[in-house]
Structures are given as C-alpha cells and as structure tokens.
Amino acid sequence: MVYLRFLLCFLFVSNVYATIVSHDGRAITIDGHRRVLLSGSIHYPRSTPEMWPDLIKKSKEGGLDAIETYVFWNAHEPTRRQYDFSGKLDLIRFLKTIQDEGLYGVLRIGPYACAEWNYGGFPVWLHNMPGMVFRTTNKAFMDEMQNFTTMIVDMVKKENLFASQGGPIILAQIENEYGNVMGPYGESGKAYIKWCANMAQSLDVGVPWIMCQQNDAPQPMLNTCNGFYCDNFVPNNPNTPKMWTENWTGWFKQWGGKNPHRTTEDVAFSVARFFQRGGTFNNYYMYHGGTNFDRTAGGPYITTSYDYDAPLDEYGNLNQPKYGHLKQLHDVLHSMERTLTYGNISTIDFGNSASATIYKTEEGSSCFFGNGNEKSDATISFQGESYFVPAWSVTILPDCKNEAYNTAKITTQTSMMVKKPNEAEDTPSTLKWSWRPENMDNFLLKGKGESTQTQLFDQKVVTNDQSDYLWYMTTVKFKKRDLFLGKNMSLRVNSTAHVLHAFVNGKHIGSQHAENDKFNYVFEKDVKFKSGRNVIALLSITVGLANYGAFFESKPAGITGPIFITGRNGDETIVKDLSAHKWSYKTGLIGFESQLFRTESMSKWSVESVPFNRTMTWYKTTFKSPLGNDPVVVDLMGLGKGTAWVNGNNIGRYWPAFISSKNGCDANCNYRGAYHAEKCLTNCGEPTQRWYHVPRSFLNAEGDNTLVLFEEIGGNPSLVSFQTTRVGSLCANVYEKSIIELSCDRKPISAIKFASFGNPDGNCGSFVKGTCESSNNTVDILTQECVGKEKCSIDVSTKRFGTPDCSGAVRSLAVEAIC
Ligand code: GAL
Numbered sequence: 001m002v003y004l005r006f007l008l009c010f011l012f013v014s015n016v017y018a019t020i021v022s023h024d025g026r027a028i029t030i031d032g033h034r035r036v037l038l039s040g041s042i043h044y045p046r047s048t049p050e051m052w053p054d055l056i057k058k059s060k061e062g063g064l065d066a067i068e069t070y071v072f073w074n075a076h077e078p079t080r081r082q083y084d085f086s087g088k089l090d091l092i093r094f095l096k097t098i099q100d101e102g103l104y105g106v107l108r109i110g111p112y113a114c115a116e117w118n119y120g121g122f123p124v125w126l127h128n129m130p131g132m133v134f135r136t137t138n139k140a141f142m143d144e145m146q147n148f149t150t151m152i153v154d155m156v157k158k159e160n161l162f163a164s165q166g167g168p169i170i171l172a173q174i175e176n177e178y179g180n181v182m183g184p185y186g187e188s189g190k191a192y193i194k195w196c197a198n199m200a201q202s203l204d205v206g207v208p209w210i211m212c213q214q215n216d217a218p219q220p221m222l223n224t225c226n227g228f229y230c231d232n233f234v235p236n237n238p239n240t241p242k243m244w245t246e247n248w249t250g251w252f253k254q255w256g257g258k259n260p261h262r263t264t265e266d267v268a269f270s271v272a273r274f275f276q277r278g279g280t281f282n283n284y285y286m287y288h289g290g291t292n293f294d295r296t297a298g299g300p301y302i303t304t305s306y307d308y309d310a311p312l313d314e315y316g317n318l319n320q321p322k323y324g325h326l327k328q329l330h331d332v333l334h335s336m337e338r339t340l341t342y343g344n345i346s347t348i349d350f351g352n353s354a355s356a357t358i359y360k361t362e363e364g365s366s367c368f369f370g371n372g373n374e375k376s377d378a379t380i381s382f383q384g385e386s387y388f389v390p391a392w393s394v395t396i397l398p399d400c401k402n403e404a405y406n407t408a409k410i411t412t413q414t415s416m417m418v419k420k421p422n423e424a425e426d427t428p429s430t431l432k433w434s435w436r437p438e439n440m441d442n443f444l445l446k447g448k449g450e451s452t453q454t455q456l457f458d459q460k461v462v463t464n465d466q467s468d469y470l471w472y473m474t475t476v477k478f479k480k481r482d483l484f485l486g487k488n489m490s491l492r493v494n495s496t497a498h499v500l501h502a503f504v505n506g507k508h509i510g511s512q513h514a515e516n517d518k519f520n521y522v523f524e525k526d527v528k529f530k531s532g533r534n535v536i537a538l539l540s541i542t543v544g545l546a547n548y549g550a551f552f553e554s555k556p557a558g559i560t561g562p563i564f565i566t567g568r569n570g571d572e573t574i575v576k577d578l579s580a581h582k583w584s585y586k587t588g589l590i591g592f593e594s595q596l597f598r599t600e601s602m603s604k605w606s607v608e609s610v611p612f613n614r615t616m617t618w619y620k621t622t623f624k625s626p627l628g629n630d631p632v633v634v635d636l637m638g639l640g641k642g643t644a645w646v647n648g649n650n651i652g653r654y655w656p657a658f659i660s661s662k663n664g665c666d667a668n669c670n671y672r673g674a675y676h677a678e679k680c681l682t683n684c685g686e687p688t689q690r691w692y693h694v695p696r697s698f699l700n701a702e703g704d705n706t707l708v709l710f711e712e713i714g715g716n717p718s719l720v721s722f723q724t725t726r727v728g729s730l731c732a733n734v735y736e737k738s739i740i741e742l743s744c745d746r747k748p749i750s751a752i753k754f755a756s757f758g759n760p761d762g763n764c765g766s767f768v769k770g771t772c773e774s775s776n777n778t779v780d781i782l783t784q785e786c787v788g789k790e791k792c793s794i795d796v797s798t799k800r801f802g803t804p805d806c807s808g809a810v811r812s813l814a815v816e817a818i819c
Contacts, residue, residue, distance in 0.1 A: 018030040018031050018104070018163035018166075018168075018170055019031060019163065019164065019166055020032070020163075020164070021163045021164070021170045021171070021206075021207045021208060022208075023208055023222065023239065023240070023241050024239055024241070025238050025239050025240070025241060026241060026280065026341050026342070027241050027280040027281075027341040028170065028171070028208075028241055028243075028280065028281055030104075030163070030170060034280075034337075034341035034342060035065070035280070035337065035341065036275070036280060036333050036334060036336070036337045036340050036341060037065050037066055037104070037170075037280065037281040037282070038063060038064050038065050038066070038282055038283075038330045038333065038334075039064060039065060039066035039067065039068050039104070039106055039281065039282065039283035039284070040059050040062075040064045040066075040067060040068065040283065040284040040286070040287025040288070040311070041067075041068045041069065041070075041246070041283060041284060041285045041286045041287055041288075042055055042056070042059070042067050042068075042069060042286070042287055042288045042290070043069050043070055043072075043115065043117075043286075043290065044069055044088065044089070044090075044091065044094040045072060045075055045088040045089055045293070045296065046288075046289065046290030046291055046292065046293075046296075046306055047088070047288065047290045047291070047316070047695070048087070048088055048695045048697045048698075049087065049088065049090060049093055049094075049697075050695065050696065050697040051316055051695060051697075052093075052094055052097045053097055053100075053101075054316055055288050055312060055316055056097055056098055056101045056103065057101060058312055058316070058318065058323075059101075059103065059287055059288070059312070060101050060102070060103055061327070062287075062311060062312075062323055062326065062327045062330070063326070063327045063328075063329075063330025063331055063334065064103065064287065064330065065103060065104055066103055066104035066105060066106050066170065066283070067098045067103055067104075067105055067106070067287075068105075068106035068107075068108060068245070068283050068285075069091075069094065069105075069106075069107065069108065070108045070109075070110060070113040070115050070117070070121065070176075071091060071107065071108070071109045071110065071111065071113075071121075071152055072113060072115075072117055072121045072296075073110070073111040073113075073121050073122060073123055073148050074117075074118060074119060074121055074122055074123040074124070075089055075121075075296065076089060076091075076148075076152075077123055077148060078123065079125065080123075080125050080126075083151075085155075088293070091152075091155070091156075092155065092156070092159050092161070095107075095156065095159070095161050095167075095168065095169070096159070096161075098168050099161070099167065099168045103168065104163070104168050104169070104170045105161070105167075105168040105169040105170070106169070106170065106171045106172075106173070106245075106283065107152075107156065107169050107171070107172045107173070108172075108173035108176065108210075108245075109149055109152050109153070109172060109173060109174065110173065110174070110175065110176050111145060111148050111149055111152075112134070112135060112175060112176050112178075113176055113547075114176055114177065114298075114547050114548050115298065115547065116252045116292075116297065116298040116299075116302045116306065116547060117292075117296060117297075117298045117547055118295060118296050118297060118298050118299070118465070118544055118545050118547070119298065119465070119545040119546070119547060119553070120298065120546075120547035120548065120552065121547075122134060122553065124460050124463075124464050124465035124545070125464055126141070126144055127460060127461075127553050127554075128460070128461060128464060129144075133551075133553075134551070134553045135175075135178065135185070135189075135192065136185050136188045136189060136192050137188045137191045137192050137195060142192075142195060142199075145199075146199055149174070149199065149200070149203065150203060153172075153203045153205055156169065156205075157205070162205050162206050162207055163206070163207050164205065164206020164207055165206065169205075169207060170207055171207055171208055171209075171210055171222075172200070172205050172207060172208075172209050172210070173209065173210045173211070173212065173245070174196050174197070174199070174200040174209055174210075174211060174221070175193070175196050175211055175214070176212060177212055177213040177214075177226060178192075178193060178196075178211070178213070178214055179211075179213045179214040179215055179216070179217075179223075180213050181548075181549060181550040182550075183550070184550040184551065185550065190216070193211070193214065193216065193217070193218065194218050196211070197209070197211070197217070197218040197221045198218075200221070201220070208220070208222055209221050209222065210222045210223075210224050210243070210245060211223050211224070212224045212225070212226050212245040212246065213225070213226050215236050216236065217236060219237060222235070222240045222241070222243060223235050223236050223237075223240060224243040224244065224245040224281075225242075225243070225244050225245065225246075226244070226245055226246035226248075226285070227244075227246070227247075227248070228247070228248055228262075228270060228674065228675050228676075229270050229273070229274075229674065230242075230244040230247070230270075230274055230279070231270070231273040231274045231276070231277040231279070232277075241280045241281065242274075242277075242278050242279045242280055242281075243279070243280065243281040244274055244279060244281065244282045244283060245281075245283050245285070246283060246285035247267070247270060247271065247274075247282055247283065247284050247285060248262070248285055248308075249262060249267055249284050249285065249286060249287070249308060249309060249310045249311060249322070250262045250286075250289075250307075250308045250309025250310060251308065251309070251677045252289075252302060252303075252306060252308060253302070253303040253305060253306075253307075253688060253689065254299075254301040254302060254303065254688070255301040255302075255303055255543065255655050255658045255688050255689075256301065256515060256516070256658050256659075256660060256661075256688055257303075257660055257688055258660045258664065258665060258681040258682060258683045258684055258688070259309075259681065259682045259683040260308075260309055260677060260680075260681060261309050261669065261680040261681065261682060262309055262675050262679075262680070263669060263671035263675075263680060264321050264322040264325045264326070264410060264412075264671075265325075265392070265393065265407055265408045265410065265671035266392070266671045266675050267284075267322065267326065268325055268326060268329050268394075268407035268408075269392055269393055269394055269407040269408070269671075271326070271329060271333075271407075272329060272368065272370075272394035272396060272405075272407050273368075273370055273372070273394055275333055275340065275368070276357045276368035276370050276394055277357070278345065280340070280341065284310070284311065284326075285308075286306070286308040286310040287310055287311055287312060288310055288311075288312035288316065289305075289306040289307050289308030289310045289314060290306050290307075290314060291304060291305060291306060291314055291651075291652065291693045291695075292304050292305075292306050292544075292652055293649075293650060293651060293652050294650040294652060295465075295468060295544075295650075295653070296652075297543075297544040297652065297653065298544045298545065298546070298547035298548075299498070299542075299543055299544025299545060299546060299547065300498045300514065300519055300542070300543055300544050300545070300546060300557075301498065301514075301543050301544060302544045302547075303655075303688060303689045304651070304652030304653055304654065304689060304692055304693075305689050305691075305692075305693070309322070310322075311323040311326055313417070314693055315631030315633070315693055315725055316631065317415075317417065317631065317725065317726070317727070317745070318415065318745065319415075320412055320413055320414055320415040320730070321410050321412035321413060321414050321415075323412075324412030324413070325410050325411075325412045327412075328405055328411070328412070329396075329405055329407070332396050332398060332404045332405045333396075335398050335404075336359070336366040336396075336398045338361060338363070339359040339360070339361050339363075339364060339365060339366040339398075340359055340366065342361050343359030343360050343361045343365070343366070344359070344360050344361075345357060345358070345359055345360075346358050346360070348382075350378070350380060352373055352376065352378065353370075353371060353372035353373040354369070354370065354371045354372075354373065354378040354380060354389065355369075355370050355372075356368065356369050356370075356380060356382055357370070358400060364399065364400075365399070365400045366396075366397065366398050366399070366400060367382070367396070367397040367400040368394055368395070368396055368397075369382070369387055369389050369394065369395040369397070370389070370393075370394045370395075371389040371390065371391060371392065371393055371394070372392065373391050373392070374391060374392055374672045374673040375391055375672070376391055377389065377390045377391050378390075378391075380395075382400070383400070383401070385401070387403060389406070390406065390408040390409070391408075391672050392408065392671065392672040392673065393406055393407045393408035393409075394406070394407045395407075408671070409734075409735060409738075410734070411732075411734045411735075411738040411739065411740055412732075412740075412741075413730045413731065413732045413740065413741070413742055413743070414730065414731045414732065414764050415727045415729075415730050415745070416727070416728050416729045416730065416731070416764060416765070417725055417726065417727060417728060418725070418726065418727075418728030418729075419633065419635070419691065419723040419724070419725050420630070420723055420724050420725075420726065421721065421723060422623070422624070422626040422721065422722040422723060422724070423626065423627050424624035424625060424626050424627050425623060425624055425722070430718075431621040431622075431623055431707075431717075431720060431721070432607070432621060432622075433607075433610045433619050433620065433621050433717050433718070434605035434606055434607045434610070434619070434620050434621070435605060435606055435610050435611065435617055435618060435619050435620070436591070436596065436603065436604070436605050436606065436617070436618040436620075437614075437616065437617055437618070438589055438590065438591050438616040438617065438618060438710070439590045439591070440503075440537075440589075440590075440616060442586075443471045443473055443503075443537045443539075443586060444503050444505075444506040444535065444537050445505075445506050445535060446535065447473035447474060447475050447535040447536070447537060447584055448473070448584060448586075449471055449473055449584035449585045449586035450584075450585060450586050450587065451584070451585050452582050452583065452584045452585070453582075453583055453585065454580050454581065454582055454583070455579075455580065455583070456472065456559055456560055456561040456562075456563065456579055456583060457558070457560075457583075457585070458556055458557060458558050458560055459497070459540055459542060459557040459558025459559075460545065460557055460558070462558070462585050462587060463587040463588075464587075465542075465545065466587060466588065467587050467588035467589070467592065468541050468542050468543065468643075468653075469539060469540075469541055469587070469588055469589050469592075470539070470540045470541075470558060470585065470586070470587055470588075471537060471538070471539055471540075471584075471585065471586040471587075472537075472538040472539075472540060472558075472559050472583055472584075472585065473535065473536065473537045473538070473583065473584040473585075473586070474535075474536050474578060474581045474582060474583050474584065475533050475534060475535050475536070475582075476529065476533075476534045476536060476565065476576075476578065476581070477532065477533050477534070478529055478530070478531050478532065478534065479531065480531045482531065483567070483569070483574060484529070484565065484567040484574060484576065485529065485530075485531060485567075486528075487567035487568055487569045487574070488526065488567065488568040489526065489527055489528070489529055489565060489566065489567045489568075490524055490525060490526045490527055490565070490566050491504065491509065491523075491524070491525055491527045491536065491563075491564075491565055492522060492523070492524045492563070492564045492565075492566060493522070493523040493524070493538065493559060493561070493563050494520075494522055494559075494560070494561055494562055494563070495512070495520075495521055495522070495523050495540070495559050495560075496519055496520050496556040496557055496558060496559070496560055497514075497538075497540035497541060497542075497557070497558055497559050498513060498514055498519065498541055498542050498543040498544075498557070499511070499512075499513040499514075499540075499541040499543060499641070499712075500512050500513070500523055500538060500539070500540055500541070500559070501538070501539040501541075501615070501616075501712075501713075502523065502525065502536075502537075502538050502539075503535075503536070503537040503538075503539075504527050504529070504534060504535070504536055504537075505530065505534055505535055506535070508615065509525045509527055510523070510525040511615075511713060519555075520556075527565075529565070536578070538559055538563075540557075540558045540559050541712070542557050542558070543653060543655075544653075545557060561579040562577055562578075562579040563577070563578045563579055564576060564577055564578065565578060589616075589710075591618055591710060592710075596618050596620075596708060596710075597643075597645035597648060597650070597708040597710070598648045599647055599648050599706045605618075605620050610717075612714075612715070612716045612717075612718070613714040613715065613716065614711070614714055615711075615712065615713055615714045616711075616712060617710075617711045617714075618708065618709070618710055618711070619708070619709040619711060619717045620706065620707070620708045620709075621706070621707050621717075621720070622704040622705060622706055622707075623704070623705050623707060623722055624704070624705070625696075625699040625700060625701050625702075625705055626722055626723070626724045628724065629696070630724035630725060630726045631693065631695075631696070631724065631725050631726075632693075632694045632695075632696060632699065632722060632723070632724055632725075633691040633692060633693055633694060633722070633723050633724070633725055634646070634651070634691070634692050634694055634707065634720065634721070634722050634723075635690060635691055635719070635720065635721050635722075635723055636654045636656050636690060636691075636692055636709075636720060637656055637687065637690050637719050637720075638656070638715055638716040638717065638718065638719035638720065639654060639656055639657070639709065639711060639715035639716070639717060639720070640655075640656075640657040640711055640712065640713035640714050640715035641653075641654065641655040641657055641658070641711075641712050641713045641715075642654055642655075642709055642710045642711045642712045642713075642715075643709070643710045644692060644707065644708070644709050644710075645706075645707070645708045645709075646694050646698045646699065646705060646706070646707055647698055647699065647700065647705055647706055648706075649698040651692050651693065651694055651698070652692060654689070654692055654709075655687075655688070655689070656687040656688075656689065656690050656715075657687070657713065657715065658687065658688050659685060659686065659687055659688070660683060660684055660685065660686060660687075660688050661684065661685070662684050662685040663684065664678065664681055664684060665681050665682055665683070665684035666679065666680050666681060666682075691723070691725075694722070707720070726745065726747070726819070727744050727745045727747070727819050728818075728819055729753070729764075729765075729816060729817060729818050729819060730742060730743070730744065730749075730816070730817050730819065731763075731764035731765070731767070731814075731815065731816045731817075732813070732814070732815050733760065733767070733812055733813070733814040733815075734796055734812060734813055735796070735810050735811070735812050736757075736796050736797060736798065736810065736811045736812065736813070737796065737797065738796050739793060739794065739795055739796065740793070740794050740796060740813070740815075741791060741792070741793045741794075742786055742791060742792050742793075742794065742815070742817055743790060743791035743792075744790065744791075744817075744819035745819075746790060747790065747819055748787075748788050748789060748790055748819075749786045749787055749788070749789060749790075749791075749792070749817050749818070749819060750787065750788075750817075750818050750819060751783075751787060751817065751818045752779050752782045752783050752786065752787065752815065752816075752817050752818075753816045753817060753818055754767045754779075754814065754815065754816040755778040755779045755781075755782045755813070755814070755815045755816075756769045756770070756773050756774075756778055756813070756814050757773065757774040757776070757778050757796075757801040757802065757804065757811060757812075757813045758770050758771075758772040758773035758774055758804040758806055758811055758812075759771060759772050759773075759806050759809060759811065759812065760773075760812065760813075760814035761814075762814075764816065765816070767814045767816055770806075771806075772804045772805055772806040772807070772811075773804050774801050774802035774803070774804040775802055775804070776801055776802040778801060778813070778815075781800065781801065782794070782815060782817070786817065794813070794815075796812075796813045798811070801813065
C-alpha cells in the first residue's frame with residue numbers, strides 16, 4: 001500500500017513536470033507532446049511572498065500553463081559580490097510556488113531586463129567600474145554578466161528547478177530585446193550577441209534559451225517576438241516555433257501621465273490572431289504588474305504602481321472582464337492543442353481583411369475566422385453555414401462548425417472596483433500627525449558635504465544610486481564693490497536632475513522638475529547675493545534611472561552643468577561660470593540616514609502646530625489595520641512628492657501633486673483598430689497616482705501601525721486615509737444564447753440596479769433600456785437568482801427572459817448589480 005502510494009505520487013509528479021523540452025518549427029514539445037502554451041509575467045519583487053500563492057493560483061485558474069519572470073540583478077547584488085535573496089527577492093521560493101501550483105516557469109535572466117525597473121536591472125556599481133561599457137564586447141562587463149548569470153543558473157540547478165531536472169522551468173532567456181537597439185553598437189554588438197549565445201549555452205541548463213526581438217539570434221537560441229501584435233512575426237530559423245514573449249496587456253505609467261487601458265477585446269484579438277497564424281507560445285506582459293516598492297521604479301519617472309491594466313490588477317484582484325474573457329480563450333485554445341500543433345494548415349482569403357484558417361488532422365479540424373478590418377463587420381460563409389464576425393475580431397470554432405468564442409463578444413462581467421474607508425478606525429480620515437523638519441543646516445548654511453571636487457559629476461557616479469538625493473554645494477565670494485553685486489543677478493543651472501531644489505544662503509530660491517519627457521532643462525532664478533561668502537546648495541533628486549535604449553547607462557542624471565551666475569548692467573551681461581568651482585558633495589538626506597522611518601526610531605517628533613505645505617518635512621501617524629482581507633491602499637491625496645513607509649517598509653515614491661494634462665482622454669474607447677499607448681486613456685487632469693498599495697503582510701492585524709512620510713515639496717497630510725479596494729458593482733451586456741456568471745468576488749451580491757432583456761444600450765453605470773424589451777420583470781428574475789449569493793450563473797435565453805420583438809436583431813441582456 002505504501003509502495004503503491006509512493007508509485008502514484010511519483011507518477012503524478014513526473015506527469016506534471018517535464019523532463020525533456022525540445023522544439024521544432026511547430027511548437028515547444030514537452031515530454032513528447034507539442035504544446036500550445038499560455039504564459040503570464042509576474043515579477044516576484046513587485047509583490048510580496050505572501051501574495052505569490054494567490055497570484056499564481058489565480059493565474060492557473062485563468063488558464064495559464066506558465067509564469068514568466070525576469071531576474072533583477074541590481075536587486076540581488078546591490079553591492080558587488082554581496083547578494084540578497086530575502087523576502088520579496090526570494091527567487092527560489094517564487095519558483096517553488098510556481099512548481100507547487102503545477103505550472104511551468106519561464107526564467108528571463110537577462111541580466112538586462114528593461115521592465116521599467118530601475119536602471120533596467122543593472123547595478124549602478126557596475127557602471128562605476130573602470131572602463132565599463134554595458135551590453136557590448138567589453139571584458140569587464142562580460143565578466144560581471146557571466147558571473148551573475150552563472151550564479152543564478154547554479155542556484156536554480158541546485159534546487160532541480162529546470163525541466164531537464166524534473167523541475168518547472170521550460171525556457172530561459174539571455175539578454176533582452178538587444179536587436180531593437182544594437183545598431184549603434186556596430187560590429188561589437190554582433191559579436192556580443194554571439195558571445196551571449198555561447199555563454200548561455202555553456203551553462204548547460206537542459207532547456208532551450210530564448211532571445212527576444214533578436215532576428216540574428218545565433219542557433220540554437222530561439223528568437224521570439226515582443227509587441228502588441230505578433231501575428232506577422234516569422235522566426236529566423238524554420239526550426240524555431242513562433243513564440244511571443246511579451247504580449248503587452250496594457251502599458252506602464254509615468255509621473256505626469258494618464259491611466260493606460262488596452263481593451264479586453266483587443267488583447268483577445270491579438271492572441272487569437274497569433275494562434276490563427278501559427279503561434280504556439282503566448283506570454284502576457286504583464287499578467288500581474290504589481291508595485292514598484294522602494295526605489296525599484298525605472299525611468300525616469302515610472303510610477304510606483306505597475307498595474308499595467310493586466311488581467312490581475314496591482315493588488316491581485318481580478319481585472320474583469322480581461323481576466324475572464326482571456327480565460328475562456330485559453331480554454332478554447334487548449335481544447336484544440338492537437339490540431340493546432342499537428343494539423344495541416346490551409347487558409348481562405350475572403351477579401352476585405354477577412355480570412356479563415358483551418359487546422360486539419362486525421363481526427364478532426366479546428367477553425368479560426370478572422371476579421372482584421374477596423375470598421376466593417378463580416379459575414380463568413382463556410383461549409384454551408386454563415387457566421388457573423390464583428391470588425392477587428394476572431395471567431396474560434398474547435399470543430400469548424402460551432403462558434404465557441406469570438407474575441408469581441410464578451411460574456412464576462414465588468415467589475416467596477418471601489419475604495420472603502422478603513423472600518424477599523426473610530427474616526428476615519430482624521431489621523432493624528434506628528435512631524436519633524438529635515439535637518440539641512442550643514443548644507444544650506446555651511447555648504448559642507450562629504451567630498452569635494454572641482455568638477456560637476458553625474459549623480460550616479462557620486463551616489464552609486466544609494467539614494468535619490470545628492471547635494472551639490474559651493475561657496476561664492478563677492479567683494480563689496482564687485483561689479484556683479486546688485487546687478488539683477490540670477491543663478492542659471494543646466495540640469496538633468498529629475499527634480500531640483502535650489503537654495504542660496506539658506507533660502508529656497510526655487511524648484512523645478514523635468515516635464516513632458518524633457519530631462520534636460522535650464523533652471524534660472526533671480527538671486528540677491530551679498531558681499532562676502534554666499535552658499536549655493538542644489539539638491540538634485542533622481543526619480544528612477546533610465547532603463548531603455550542604446551548606451552542608456554550613460555544617460556546623464558543630476559547636475560552636469562554648466563552653472564552660471566549672471567549679472568546685468570544695462571546692456572551688458574556679466575557671466576561667472578561656476579562649473580569648475582570647488583563643489584562639495586553629499587549623498588542622501590539626514591533623516592534617511594538616521595532612519596526616521598523605522599518604527600523603533602527614538603528621534604523626537606512634535607505634535608504641536610503640524611505644518612502644511614512645508615518643504616522637506618517628515619510626518620508620522622499611527623493607524624489600525626483595516627478589517628477583513630481586501631487589499632489595502634493609502635490615499636495620499638493632498639501630499640506633494642516624497643517617500644512613504646508603513647511599519648518601516650518602503651512602499652515607494654509618491655507624487656500625487658503631479659497632475660496629468662486635461663486633454664487626451666477617450667470616454668468612448670473603441671477597441672477596433674491597432675492599440676497604441678495614447679489610445680483609451682483615462683484619468684485626465686487628475687494626479688497620476690493617488691493610491692499606494694500597502695500589502696497586508698506589512699501590517700499588524702492587531703495593535704498600531706505606523707505610517708511615515710518624507711514630504712519634499714510641501715503637502716497637506718490631513719486628507720491621508722487608509723482604504724480597502726474591492727468590487728463595488730458589476731455589469732454585463734451579453735447576447736442571448738450565452739451564459740453569464742455574476743460574482744462579487746467572495747461577497748454576496750446585494751441588489752440588482754438595472755436589468756433589461758431586449759436591445760439595451762449604454763455602458764456600465766449608464767445603461768438605458770432600448771426600443772424593445774421583454775415584458776417579464778427582468779430585475780425580479782435576476783434578484784431571485786442572484787441577490788444574497790456570492791455568485792450566480794444566468795442562462796441568457798428567451799426561455800428564461802421572454803421573447804421581446806427586436807425586429808430580428810440579436811437580443812441581449814444588460815445588467816448592473818451592486819456588491
Ligand atoms: C519591452 C521590454 C520590457 C518592458 C516593455 C514595456 O521593450 O522588453 O521589459 O520594458 O517593453 O513595458
């Protein structure tokens with residue numbers, strides 16, 4: 001009996017996990033089976049280990065076979081040869097969580113990642129090594145890259161996590177989209193790619209290596225596609241299956257920007273079209289985007305939220321209908337795995353961008369009917385039947401007869417998320433604050449730093465990116481009768497500081513930040529200098545280092561000058577160049593060094609006259625953890641720019657004072673036509689990011705929790721409040737003959753606000769009855785079926801709802817329910 005159990009257990013494990021992964025022109029083959037693989041990106045440090053099991057379980061339930069992640073070098077090796085794999089950085093624990101769910105893994109080691117991650121994942125110490133140039137045949141770089149890549153491979157091998165060892169990882173990646181930027185690297189770039197391929201191969205992982213966007217990928221590297229659409233992609237070798245490593249489910253956000261939205265219909269269309277045209281592996285980038293905690297956001301100016309409009313939202317909630325509609329697509333594609341990976345392919349072109357693709361094996365056929373026309377719907381006649389295929393959509397018929405799925409016909413509810421006040425607080429939104437000023441005396445009045453140079457240095461070189469903050473300080477002496485004095489003087493700074501605060505003789509003379517993607521600007525302010533010694537103190541702040549482009553590592557950051565004092569005497573302008581003055585440097589701020597954000601910090605805080613709109617100010621409060629399990633956010637509306645900590649955990653940079661421009665939003669987002677990052681934007685004229693995720697694992701369920709804010713430009717903390725996020729209401733508008741499932745996500749449905757069967761119109765929250773409507777009381781039917789239940793399943797049929805006369809048009813049911 002024991003033996004039998006052991007045997008069964010062994011069989012089960014070896015069934016789930018691959019031992020041999022290979023590929024041919026058709027597909028990735030795992031243990032002898034060609035596979036249709038659906039995968040999703042989840043970057044482990046963008047959530048917490050406590051969140052991983054739920055995220056991965058939801059991914060599996062969403063129909064994914066695999067989880068993809070990058071490995072972020074700068075997070076793991078913050079100082080040369082000192083490694084960190086703790087907490088959110090526990091790569092092995094993350095991979096084992098994938099394994100525990102029975103999913104496959106795709107490990108993109110890079111170690112260049114891009115990913116809107118600080119410096120693309122490279123450590124800044126690497127840049128500061130002598131003679132260093134990234135991503136080319138530079139010995140110092142190659143040595144370090146090989147050292148890190150080898151270390152990761154060895155760690156993973158030690159845990160038997162590659163499929164060749166019976167583990168979950170079926171694919172590994174070296175480099176990332178080098179093909180997109182390799183032109184400027186010339187011949188060295190080509191040689192570098194060959195070196196990458198050889199180096200990766202020599203690590204002997206036993207699974208195929210991929211190189212995305214690399215159409216000269218040396219064999220046996222698999223070159224793969226990244227983009228919003230990859231149906232036209234042709235790999236550079238007939239033995240390489242057609243694979244899509246990044247299907248962008250939405251887009252990222254930058255400070256000053258709006259909320260991106262890629263419609264569900266369009267994502268589904270891109271996937272279905274990819275499989276229609278011979279695709280075999282699709283990875284959603286991102287499936288769960290998550291949060292850029294601490295200083296991990298790339299840039300410049302990537303926000304703390306990396307929600308990405310992904311199927312799982314920043315907090316891990318289902319982003320409906322995206323999650324559900326794609327799940328249905330995955331189920332249909334999986335049901336056709338055999339015909340898709342073994343069938344003979346034939347196509348019929350109907351003109352006007354409409355086509356049918358038939359995959360045929362001896363056992364049966366599967367069909368795709370595609371309509372790539374942005375405007376006109378199509379009616380496709382096939383084997384005596386006619387099929388309605390809306391514009392910009394694909395219909396899938398696993399048996400070439402019955403429509404199982406159409407990318408534009410959504411039968412999944414739309415969930416409207418809401419934020420609820422913290423019910424654990426007796427007096428919500430009136431947190432009691434204490435405060436402290438940031439101590440800057442040494443810098444503002446004495447200009448005294450840690451080191452001096454007669455040169456202006458790039459910020460990265462001085463700080464090693466140990467902090468966002470760098471003081472540049474100098475003193476200027478004027479004699480009483482100096483020609484300059486009193487002559488309409490100004491200070492002019494040529495700056496690549498993401499944010500700059502300027503002080504003269506202790507007085508704040510102004511601040512400026514880069515706008516509209518111009519990270520190179522001139523700061524100029526009138527200043528009254530005095531005779532004798534004047535102290536100029538410039539605080540330069542980075543907001544995420546560049547992560548993309550050829551030679552992006554040397555994009556300037558900080559105050560690279562030149563810096564002038566100008567005086568005007570009638571028509572004459574006198575200029576004094578300060579660039580080669582003696583500059584004193586100081587990395588970081590005192591409050592960070594003394595760790596004011598730590599709960600156990602002994603420093604004194606004042607509860608008297610808590611100031612508003614004061615620059616460089618620390619605030620602190622305590623709060624109770626919100627009840628229940630819903631994800632927690634802190635609303636930082638009213639604040640300017642800074643950093644926030646909960647119980648000592650850095651939850652990221654905040655900047656609610658950065659308001660996006662009023663124009664460019666699209667209330668009537670049309671899914672038809674190719675997506676681009678300016679399409680279907682929302683949140684115009686609002687703070688780019690107002691809510692900040694506080695993972696439950698950062699909170700004490702019992703007792704007090706501490707929130708500390710370092711406010712840099714001045715703000716009002718009295719509006720700050722903790723909230724929970726959950727489904728507030730849900731909507732659907734589905735055609736008859738479909739089944740719709742309504743759910744408030746583990747909470748009962750409390751009321752039906754609107755329901756109509758006929759030809760209702762409008763959008764979620766603004767549905768209106770149409771010209772035809774069933775005489776049955778649709779609201780009553782749904783109330784009986786759904787209210788009080790956590791979920792209900794509705795058969796949208798005339799049998800259930802009556803037969804309104806809609807002059808032959810297809811009837812639909814629109815419903816809005818309150819959670
Ligand atoms: C790709 C890159 C990803 C990510 C994405 C945009 O070019 O490979 O890492 O940066 O763009 O989100």
